Amino acid sequence: MFAAEKLITVPFDVYRYDPTRGGEPRYQHYELRLAPHTPILSGLLRIRDELDPTLTLRYSCRSAICGSCAMLVNSKSRLACHTPVGPEVAEHGRIVVDPMRNQPVLRDLVVDQKPFWTRYEQMDPHLIPDPLRPMPEGRPTQMTPAQVDRFKETPRCIACASCYSACPAVEADPEFPGPMALAKLYRFVVDPRDGAHKARLQKIQTSGLWLCLRCHLCTEACPKDVRPSERIRDLKELAVRAQGGTEPGSRHAIGFMKNIEEAGTLNELKLVRQTSGLSGMVAAAGQGIRLARKKPELLKGPKTIEGIAEVRKLYAALEKDEEVPL
Numbered sequence: 001m002f003a004a005e006k007l008i009t010v011p012f013d014v015y016r017y018d019p020t021r022g023g024e025p026r027y028q029h030y031e032l033r034l035a036p037h038t039p040i041l042s043g044l045l046r047i048r049d050e051l052d053p054t055l056t057l058r059y060s061c062r063s064a065i066c067g068s069c070a071m072l073v074n075s076k077s078r079l080a081c082h083t084p085v086g087p088e089v090a091e092h093g094r095i096v097v098d099p100m101r102n103q104p105v106l107r108d109l110v111v112d113q114k115p116f117w118t119r120y121e122q123m124d125p126h127l128i129p130d131p132l133r134p135m136p137e138g139r140p141t142q143m144t145p146a147q148v149d150r151f152k153e154t155p156r157c158i159a160c161a162s163c164y165s166a167c168p169a170v171e172a173d174p175e176f177p178g179p180m181a182l183a184k185l186y187r188f189v190v191d192p193r194d195g196a197h198k199a200r201l202q203k204i205q206t207s208g209l210w211l212c213l214r215c216h217l218c219t220e221a222c223p224k225d226v227r228p229s230e231r232i233r234d235l236k237e238l239a240v241r242a243q244g245g246t247e248p249g250s251r252h253a254i255g256f257m258k259n260i261e262e263a264g265t266l267n268e269l270k271l272v273r274q275t276s277g278l279s280g281m282v283a284a285a286g287q288g289i290r291l292a293r294k295k296p297e298l299l300k301g302p303k304t305i306e307g308i309a310e311v312r313k314l315y316a317a318l319e320k321d322e323e324v325p326l
């Protein structure tokens with residue numbers, strides 16, 4: 001027999017917004033006595049059942065599988081069915097619940113997921129067979145364990161949109177496909193049965209791949225360890241390998257890498273030329289002159305750092321895909 005868990009007072013401040021009644025969004029305060037292990041979703045459902053039947057939220061499996069109960073809990077993306085109340089109250093003293101970001105609020109905690117799913121659909125998230133290598137009819141197509149290993153994280157995705165909500169690139173640019181859509185794209189780019197990986201890479205190079213800010217907030221937000229920012233990094237690498245520097249994002253990455261290999265530090269002027277070419281330098285001339293007046297040393301370029309031999313060893317190891325010497 002287990003001892004009964006001591007109940008604690010759990011203060012909730014829940015975002016409320018009902019467009020049918022007009023008025024501004026607001027927070028509504030509720031208090032419940034709950035065992036610390038109680039999932040936040042269970043608390044919200046008790047509020048709806050016992051205190052306020054107008055509270056609107058989305059959920060289904062209550063087992064961290066369907067992804068529909070994703071919301072902001074004390075400003076962090078969480079699955080409400082998988083987040084206990086106790087640690088949140090211990091750390092923050094209360095539980096502030098908000099709807100996901102980057103998607104319009106329909107009512108209370110329910111958002112319109114259309115932007116998220118539209119971006120996903122744009123990735124053609126299904127296998128496109130190669131007509132020159134038709135799949136064997138009536139029997140499964142086999143892959144080697146190493147081939148499956150390349151995309152082992154992406155099937156864990158439950159489409160909860162936590163990453164989309166956390167992503168500043170989505171917020172800044174409606175053209176950015178979002179972390180989950182790009183992680184899905186990666187999954188098909190490295191699938192040996194897919195016949196469209198070159199076309200997929202070509203399309204994404206100019207459709208938002210390089211808008212990712214590499215902030216890793218999507219990876220922090222993901223409850224299933226899909227690590228979308230790492231999949232985006234892999235996509236960028238594959239795009240550069242397949243096509244070289246075909247547009248400013250990839251040219252910037254290549255220029256950055258060469259700068260560090262050469263001198264161990266960045267040469268800002270050179271990087272502008274490598275990224276945007278001579279025409280880009282001319283366009284940025286005014287800004288460059290102002291900067292050079294403030295920092296004349298920029299015109300000479302940076303000095304090669306003392307530890308450059310170590311930097312080059314790291315590059316050589318990475319080139320051979322060896323373990324990096326630390």
Ligand code: SF4
Binds near residue numbers: 179211212214215216
């Ligand atoms: S790493 Fe890229 S995709 Fe992930 S949250 Fe940051 S900007 Fe968005």
Ligand code: SF4
Binds near residue numbers: 221
């Ligand atoms: S990648 Fe992670 S955070 Fe993004 S939708 Fe999939 S499971 Fe959710």
Ligand code: FES
Binds near residue numbers: 063065066081
């Ligand atoms: S209700 Fe399905 S993931 Fe929470």
